[in-house]
Amino acid sequence: MKPGGFVRAMMLAGFLFLWLPILLLMGFAFSADRIPFQWGGFSLRWFGVLAANERLLEAAWLSLCIAAASATLAVLAGGGIAVALARFGPFRGRAIFGALAGAPLVLPEVVIGLSLLLLFVALEGLIGWPAGRGALTILLAHAGFGAAYVAVVVQARLAEAENSLEEAAMDLGATPLVAFRTITLPLIAPALVAGWLLAFTLSLDDVVIASFVSGPAGTTLPIALFSMLRLGLTPEVNALGALVVLVLGSMLALALWLLGRRQG
Amino acid sequence: MLSATALEKRFGAVRALAGLDLTINPGEFFALLGGSGSGKSTLLRVLAGFEAPDAGTLTLDGQDLLPVPPWARPINMMFQSYALFPHMSVGDNIAYGLKRAGVAAEERRNRIMAALDLVGLQGMEARRPQQLSGGQKQRVALARSLVMRPRVLLLDEPMAALDAGLRERTGLELRALQRKTGAAFIMVTHDQQEALALADRIAVLDAGRVAQIGPPQEVYARPATRFVARFLGAANVLEGRMQDGVFESAEVGGVIASGLPADTIAIALRAEQIRLTSADEAPRITGILEDAAFRGDDWLTIIRLPGGASLRVVHDTAPPAQGSLVGLLWEAGAVVPLFA
Amino acid sequence: MSRAILLAPFWVWLLTLVAAPVLILVLMAFATPAEGVPPFTLGLRFAAFAMLVEDFYYAEALLAALRLAATTAGLCLLIAYPMALGMAGLRPGWRLPLLALLMLPFWTGFLLRIGAWIGLLRDEGLVNHLLRGFGITDAPLALLYTEGAMLAGMVHAYLPFAVLPIFTALIRLDPALLEAAADLGARPARVFFSITLPLTLPAAAAGFLLVFIPAAGEFVIPELLGPPEAQVIGRVLWQEFFQNRDWPLAAALALVLLALLILPIRWFQRLGASA
Numbered sequence: 001m002k003p004g005g006f007v008r009a010m011m012l013a014g015f016l017f018l019w020l021p022i023l024l025l026m027g028f029a030f031s032a033d034r035i036p037f038q039w040g041g042f043s044l045r046w047f048g049v050l051a052a053n054e055r056l057l058e059a060a061w062l063s064l065c066i067a068a069a070s071a072t073l074a075v076l077a078g079g080g081i082a083v084a085l086a087r088f089g090p091f092r093g094r095a096i097f098g099a100l101a102g103a104p105l106v107l108p109e110v111v112i113g114l115s116l117l118l119l120f121v122a123l124e125g126l127i128g129w130p131a132g133r134g135a136l137t138i139l140l141a142h143a144g145f146g147a148a149y150v151a152v153v154v155q156a157r158l159a160e161a162e163n164s165l166e167e168a169a170m171d172l173g174a175t176p177l178v179a180f181r182t183i184t185l186p187l188i189a190p191a192l193v194a195g196w197l198l199a200f201t202l203s204l205d206d207v208v209i210a211s212f213v214s215g216p217a218g219t220t221l222p223i224a225l226f227s228m229l230r231l232g233l234t235p236e237v238n239a240l241g242a243l244v245v246l247v248l249g250s251m252l253a254l255a256l257w258l259l260g261r262r263q264g
Numbered sequence: 265m266l267s268a269t270a271l272e273k274r275f276g277a278v279r280a281l282a283g284l285d286l287t288i289n290p291g292e293f294f295a296l297l298g299g300s301g302s303g304k305s306t307l308l309r310v311l312a313g314f315e316a317p318d319a320g321t322l323t324l325d326g327q328d329l330l331p332v333p334p335w336a337r338p339i340n341m342m343f344q345s346y347a348l349f350p351h352m353s354v355g356d357n358i359a360y361g362l363k364r365a366g367v368a369a370e371e372r373r374n375r376i377m378a379a380l381d382l383v384g385l386q387g388m389e390a391r392r393p394q395q396l397s398g399g400q401k402q403r404v405a406l407a408r409s410l411v412m413r414p415r416v417l418l419l420d421e422p423m424a425a426l427d428a429g430l431r432e433r434t435g436l437e438l439r440a441l442q443r444k445t446g447a448a449f450i451m452v453t454h455d456q457q458e459a460l461a462l463a464d465r466i467a468v469l470d471a472g473r474v475a476q477i478g479p480p481q482e483v484y485a486r487p488a489t490r491f492v493a494r495f496l497g498a499a500n501v502l503e504g505r506m507q508d509g510v511f512e513s514a515e516v517g518g519v520i521a522s523g524l525p526a527d528t529i530a531i532a533l534r535a536e537q538i539r540l541t542s543a544d545e546a547p548r549i550t551g552i553l554e555d556a557a558f559r560g561d562d563w564l565t566i567i568r569l570p571g572g573a574s575l576r577v578v579h580d581t582a583p584p585a586q587g588s589l590v591g592l593l594w595e596a597g598a599v600v601p602l603f604a
Numbered sequence: 605m606s607r608a609i610l611l612a613p614f615w616v617w618l619l620t621l622v623a624a625p626v627l628i629l630v631l632m633a634f635a636t637p638a639e640g641v642p643p644f645t646l647g648l649r650f651a652a653f654a655m656l657v658e659d660f661y662y663a664e665a666l667l668a669a670l671r672l673a674a675t676t677a678g679l680c681l682l683i684a685y686p687m688a689l690g691m692a693g694l695r696p697g698w699r700l701p702l703l704a705l706l707m708l709p710f711w712t713g714f715l716l717r718i719g720a721w722i723g724l725l726r727d728e729g730l731v732n733h734l735l736r737g738f739g740i741t742d743a744p745l746a747l748l749y750t751e752g753a754m755l756a757g758m759v760h761a762y763l764p765f766a767v768l769p770i771f772t773a774l775i776r777l778d779p780a781l782l783e784a785a786a787d788l789g790a791r792p793a794r795v796f797f798s799i800t801l802p803l804t805l806p807a808a809a810a811g812f813l814l815v816f817i818p819a820a821g822e823f824v825i826p827e828l829l830g831p832p833e834a835q836v837i838g839r840v841l842w843q844e845f846f847q848n849r850d851w852p853l854a855a856a857l858a859l860v861l862l863a864l865l866i867l868p869i870r871w872f873q874r875l876g877a878s879a
Contacts, residue, residue, distance in 0.1 A: 004792075006686070007686050007689045007690045007693070008690055010683070010686030010687060010690065011686060011687045011689070011690025011691060012690075013683075014683050014684070014686070014687035014763070014767075015687070015705060015706075017683070017760065017763070018706070018709045018760065018763060018764070019705075019709065021717060021720035021721055021724060021760065022709055022712055022716075022717060022720060024720060024723070024724065024730065025716065025717075025719065025720035025723065028723070028730075035728055036723050036729075037723040037724065037729055037730040037733070038728070038730075038733060077614065077617050080613070080614050081614050081617075081618070084610075084611055084614060088607065088611075091607060091608075091611065093615075097611075097614075097615070097618065100618040100619070100622045100623055101618060101622075102873075103622050104622065106817055106818075106865075106869045106872065106873075107862070108817075108818060108820060108821020108822075108838065108861060108862075108865070109818070109821060109823070109838075110821050110823055110838045110841050110842065110858065110861075111629075111821060111858045111861060111862055112625075114629065114841070114845060114854055114855065114858050115625030115626055115628065115629045115858065116621070116625050118625060118628045118629060118632050118851075118855070119620070119621075119624055119625040119628055121642050122624075122628050125642075140621070143621075144621035144622070147617070147621075161350070162345055162347065164343045164345055164347040165347050165349060165350075167314055167334070167343070167347070168341075168343055168347035168349075169349075169360065170314075170333075170334045170335045171312060171313075171334050171335070171339075171340055171341045171409075172335075172340065172360050172361030172364060172408070172409075172412065173335045173336075173361050173364030173365050173412075174335055174360075174364050175333075175335055178364065182360075183349060186351045187350075187351060201711050204713075205711075205713055205714050205715075207714070207715060207824060208823055208824060211846075212845075222713075222714075222715055225715045225716070225719070226715060226824070226828075229715060229718065229719055229722060229828055230827070230828065233719060233722050233723055233726065237716065237719045237723075238719075238723070240716065241712070241713070241716040241719065241720065244712055244713045244716055245708075245712045245713075245716075248708075248711045248712055248713065249708055249711070249712070251711075252704065252707065252708055252711050253704060256700060256703070256704050
């Protein structure tokens, strides 16, 4: 049913509402004026200021490393959880397993952050590890909730691929392990990559959980940004925004393209 | 060769297999016929090794098959959905089992080509499953299983996904393949036409056990139970019992059989073995013609007997008008006594 | 059973990273705050819960959070539904690009988008600059640090989540149903209200909950865009933890928030299961 004029207008208005602030943010990154969101002629100086901001660069590098590592861990955990839920059939405790797997998706961030911090404190008290809080605890925390998102993506992929494929493989002489390696894994590969990108982005974006579980040396980019925004706004933020949109935008495009390709 | 005894399988409260016995001979085309819930799919999965029975035995040439996992059994299965691996070409699909068995590349190539030849898909080895039609997918699935040279091939409703026009021809091709390869084919189906036309022997399954087993003509002509009589060819089944040498049935309202064994509890009479005549030509019994439907080849009529029962009768020309009194005739041997 | 061995590492993962934290949260709610590091001693103390019940401040924080979440979710739905309708009505070739366009803002960095709003709404921001430039106002309007700014930021952040389920339901809708209704004499508006709307209601509910549940615990947006008086539960929890160093109270707050959200979460999971 073709949408009417009102609906079309609302759709455009919606997209405009979503994109205008972002486009303005990006656009004013090229403004020479030191007051953010004011046009003072074309200039790239704020990208230069950004490049010279050691603190921010360090935080950005830390965030990227943590994001990559936690995404990888999340894929390993989430992938396995998804295969178990989608292909193992009924097993003891499956209901609890599934509930725990999905919990991070619905719990509020402050609750996740607080509870994970308490976990790390308790672990430190009991076994001495993790020693203090910083990059490692942020990594574990991000992997923890990243896995839940990966599990959803991979489960969706497994659900649409018929499960008799693994049985057919076994019938033809493959042991379950070989069937997994030759059939299941290639089938979920695009979903694993998409899941990795998703977990990576979520990690890169998180400020609440990281704030709870971090320590003196663990200042991630979002944490640094949050402090900056609390105090005020500088055009460096615009420059950062422009860069991030371009980088994350291309990663998202990649993920969607991968998923869309396998749909055939 | 393949022998199953007293197989039991429960899923929760449902008893899918309830003491099932079966023997398959080498090189025979065997049909497992039954409705949904009859246990036929469960039986197939037990034979393939994907389900373990709760009780019972399963042997192949005398060796216990139950502890053997699916990937080690000389039995292959063609899945109802074909289960072709979407990320592999047709050639790689067929090669899969050979690779697992460690067959050398040279021999693999030869056997794949031979398999494609066998199913009539020469030159298709580079295609992907997504590019194939339903019939072609089925052939690839067949080739993939047959290339393994199994002793037994299990087929799960092989024709279910095909168009009606394709089914008959495919069925005959399937049997030709079976004769050619010499493997035993065990085909699960709910379509009795298929089973009767293709099989050397049929087993009719009812609620998890075998109701009757035997060559198609025998099972069709002499059904052992009411269920089999109704399931195969929708025979008329009339309840009653033997009294003083004649079959007494309230729903018939007259005598229609005699000299049957004393423990007969019902009789089966096939629609195509009853003849319609006029009421005064010494029929065995008379009735009122309730309804008639033209079927192209013949007419199906419904005749109401004095006792209230309705009989299906096939007539080769246009029958008398609705409501007419008609007579029914049949050969003495057409009445099949049922004891279950 | 080798199944159990394969599952074991994942059980460890889930129990350690999901189950244990929640259990420890419960333990902490009964602990006693103390000086030192870490700032608590374990025990059985009900004072934290008592404070929640006695001091109206906390109940108000919960109510404020629920109100904000409901308003955000409601506004999101109002905008999301027409958006989804528009997107679903276009040719299928448009769907993937539009979805990308919809989700990309989500991935451009939460904080950066808030930064954009700050840039737009602050006293020296773009909106005020334009207003003064066009002579509409003389003095800058206090747009930032208001309920309005907070709401704008919330809706901006959560809108894509409300659109997705409705969009998915709309494209799955069997067009034959709409044609059947038209065949039976219904005009387009009638078809929408009697067929499309009722059938996509579960998806709309899912969209509402997908916004409501996380928004109830929101901290960052109220903190950066909202007025100081907007003491929603997320903010209060943060303050109790970071400023007052009262870990047991923060834990108690977290548990209460969880308890409040259990019903919406269960509802959401049931909607997902039946979809």
